[in-house]
Amino acid sequence: MKRVLVFAERMLPSTQTFIPVVVDALTTFSPQYAGLIPAEKNYPLNSAPILLTSDRSLRSRVRREAYRWTGASPAFHRRIAKTNPDILHAHFAESAGSAVSIAKALDIPMILHLRGGAEMHSDDVLRSKLFQRPYLRWREQLWQRASLFLCVSEFIRRKAIEAGFPEDKLRVHYTGIEMSRFTRSEPVPERDRNLVLYVGRLVKYKGGDQLLRAMQIVRRTNPEARLAVIGDGEFRAHLEALAAELQVPTEFLGEKPAGVVRSWLERARVFCGPSVTLEDGMSEAFGNVFTEAQAMGLPVVSYRHGGITETMLDGKTGLLADEYDYQTLAANLNTYLRHEQAWESAHELGMQWVRENFDVRVQTRRLEEIYDEVIAAYAPRRRKTIAV
Known part of the structure; x- marks a missing residue:
């Protein structure tokens, strides 16, 4: 069986479930994970990754950064080469130097997945962030060396073109979701008619403060309305304080496993994730949680933003509102909280829409066809192989 090397510099944050959901759906390729360093909270992978360094000590983080700048680690490359990958599938533009170095060392074709990172920022913003500077150093080599750039949305494709990526190498590919995990139970559980749900990281661009302000307005006509928030992050303390200030009953549940998230998706009446564009350009690249919510029969409310x-x-x-218009956001929430016909229509059509467009099994078969296409078109740079 052909083998794909699945690479992310941090292997693998618990929030990046969009990577293993695809890996687990592969049928014609055998996966091998690889990365530079473990994440702070790691997703439980089905197989052990090959890592440049096995911990997050200061020494290991220095080693990671040295590799991101230089791409030099023959021992790391030899360990990867022993797995005999046919293609490299790297994730995030920030991994430019790592991905180019591995692809060159192994002389294999490379696909890089653009998921909403460096491609969304101006060069001035990138230069202001130490972690992004290696990307600038390797960017032109990345553009030349990659066979294809997969974009998680049309929005990201447009941002990549604006950032200078070669347009003929950009292709939109939706990841999809595992439908067996996001199908409503039978018999259908009773929903809480007053419950609005948010699931995601608690960071500024996710718009948690906008949601709380909208909920304050909702409660003027629906005083029983309340909010449940699943996720964690640097913005949590601010949101907890704001919820108390606005007197919005909010249950902050922290990060939860998939099974618990699913139970809340079945319980809630509406899902809301009102992401916004920050001054540095940070935006929502796509938003898998919106497809997951609809798959469970949950109407979704957000801003007209990014890939959402x-x-x-x-x-x-x-229903969508313009960014930062939390008054309309509140009205849209009330539409689904108070009007049964609108809720029923969105409930049924949402499940159908996701089944027809975002089934990860279908999307992964298309991805494997892309792998085959790229491998067939690749001309090896040299005949010599790495000694293993």
Whole structure:
């Protein structure tokens, strides 16, 4: 069986479930994970990754950064080469130097997945962030060496073109979700008619403060309305303080495993994730949680922002407001909290929409076809192989 090397510099944050959900759906390729360093909270992978360094000590982090700048580690490359990968599938533009170095060392074709990182920022912003500077150093080599750039949304494709990526190498590919995990139970559980749910990282661009301000307005006409927040992050303390200030009953549940998230998706009446564009350009690249919510029969409410518009059918499976317009956001929440016909229509159509467009098994078969296409078109740079 052909083998794909699945690479992310941090292997693998618990929040990046969009990578293993695809890996686990592969049928014609055998996966091998690889990365530079463990994450702070790691997702339980089905197989052990090959890592440049096995811990997050200061020494290991220095070693990681040295590799990101230089791409030099023959021993690391030899360990990867022993697995005989046919293609490299790297994730995030920030891994430019690592991905180019591995692809060159092994003389294999490379695909890089653009998921909403360096490609969204101006050079001035990138230069201001130490972690992004290696990307600038390797960017032109990345553009030349990669066979293809997969974009998680049309929005990201447009941002990549603006950032100078070669347009003929950009292709939109939606990841999809595991439908068996996001199908409503039978018999259908009773929903809490007043419960709004948020699931995601608690960082500024995710718009948690916008949601709380909208909920304050909602409660003027629906005083029983309340909010549940699943996720964690640097913005949590601010959101907890704001919820108390606005007197919005909010249950901050922290990060939860998939099974618990699923139970809340079945319990809630509406899902809301009102992401916003920050001054540095940070935005929502796509938003898998919106497709997961709709798959569970949950209408979705958000802002007209980033890749979110591609996850739903505005006016049919959910409702969108203009960014920062939390008054309209509140009105849209009330539409699904108070009007049964609107809720029922979005509930049924949302499940159908996701089944037809975002099944990870279908999307992964298409991905494996892309792998085969890239491998067939690749001309090895040299005949010599790495000694293992």
